[in-house]
Amino acid sequence: MATPSGAAAAPPAIRPQSQRGIIFPKETFDECFLDGEQKMPGSCKLLQDCPAALKQAMPQTCYFVKFDQYVCCASNSSQPDDDSQVAPTTLKPPVKRKSGKVCEEFNFFVASVVGGRLTKHREFPFMAALGWRSNFDQSIYYRCGGSLIAPNFVLTAAHCIDFGGQRPVIVRLGGDNLTVSTDAVPHDHRIRRIFIHPGYNENTAYNDIALLELEEHVPPSLRPVCLWQDAKLAKKDLIAVGYGQISFAGLSSSQLLKVDLQHISNDQCREYYSREQLPKGLAASQVCAGDLSGKADTCQGDSGGPLVMRLDDSTWYLVGITSLGQGCAIGPPSIYTRVSSYLDWIESIIWPQPEDQTVDPTFDLRISF
Template identity: 35%
Template structure:
């Protein structure tokens, strides 16, 4: 009997170690979208998807800002993004800060046509970054990274974290049959003084989950279980979102991040899905690299 009790105690300690190692936001604190999501085509409302982040790089010589890649706020101090976003620029640029609560890239005041306005966006300096230790920049396997902010974020209607699919009921969803959303400003690899190659306003696009076997056949190369695919409908792809941004889905009224925008061929081609890093495969890695 003593052995059984000890075994149960050890199991409980193992289970508790996940919950106490880092205090993730609870569903209801994370994953809430106060807007009715979309109007005027693919343009979102100013307060929609409040976890969306932009990585802002600064040129070393003339100090010019460059919006390059997206990410999602997952706690009051961490942004989840793709590893390739942290090494995809020349040595002239370095990651300077993260912008949260943004909607209109060309306006200091984010207001829609009927006068609904956001709080001013937040620019927060970066304390540190970590790429997955087995990230491969050629295959883009393990394409995941964390960014720690220099200061903790106060949650508001316009800045909230996305939930991670930690609970078994959301973790074990069949992503092949799910409907997802990708959010961003299009190709944001341009300075903040122009939107010539992207959207001025935050956009979203709806994408259907794609079977991994089909995805493997399309690309004629190994798509791993740690990856997932979505899209393949003509005219819809994550070139309408941001590399490093999240592939999100709503479960019981709460938004969860299931994928990270990683790579694909072309943009919006019929029958060609995009490839994403599967977040549920990296929950332990994420938790182990987050500290208060």
């Protein structure tokens, strides 16, 4: 569209709520501001061409060209001393933890870009499936679940990292069905590095948590789940999500499933598990959930998958990671790794502070290809 002669310069990119995610770019395609007061000028560049934006959890978006994200990249004169100075994204009180702040920023971003609505085929856009390559052909078999918690990190259970001496090689995101193509096109991402919690012991279910760093950032349409910040849970129903078995020792479901569960106190949960399974008893870093009526529960194939809670119409919070169970719908509740107990470890890897020491990965899969 040509600018009429003598007309004022085009305003910054518009994000109208009524256009269901369409962002109308500025006519110059290059000028932008990093702050709401328009005191920090920048230019719109491809995300991968802006090193400063790559360090931010959620950089300021100018517009999209298909799946290419253009972000506001600071000029040398306007670059702040650190990357914590970003455009204000919420009117809510500031959250102290980095993971909480990222959650606030990303939820505002999604509300601005896509109207804050999850599509029919992506009720759980953060759901991940971990894939292993067959020993006999190039087929991929999905054996565990996970949760997208940052544009290039997936959280899962540590016991999912090793199946018969093999590590997962692929993470599938955005697919509601693992075998049938739908209009919710899945995204496959290779795993770059694996971080297993240093306190994990494969002989017990304690510290059963691991991080997978992906080779590339996922597209903005895949929305990470927020991390629940408090040791106490809100009085809300919990939901377990996964592609697991729909009956004990049964076939896996290719369709993404969900089940409503209730939080069960650790004291009540202890009676279902022996000292052999939990030598130190049920720890504070674990959370128990299930349906004592036996009508519903997660199954063994849901290992590593999310236990989530929803406080409003749009925000999902990751409460737990499926860790230990005794079957499906037979009464005993399942045990989940309590995410809030591991925020320091998670943040030190995904959003490290300058004073943090570098956390070496347990496996660096870049040498595997």
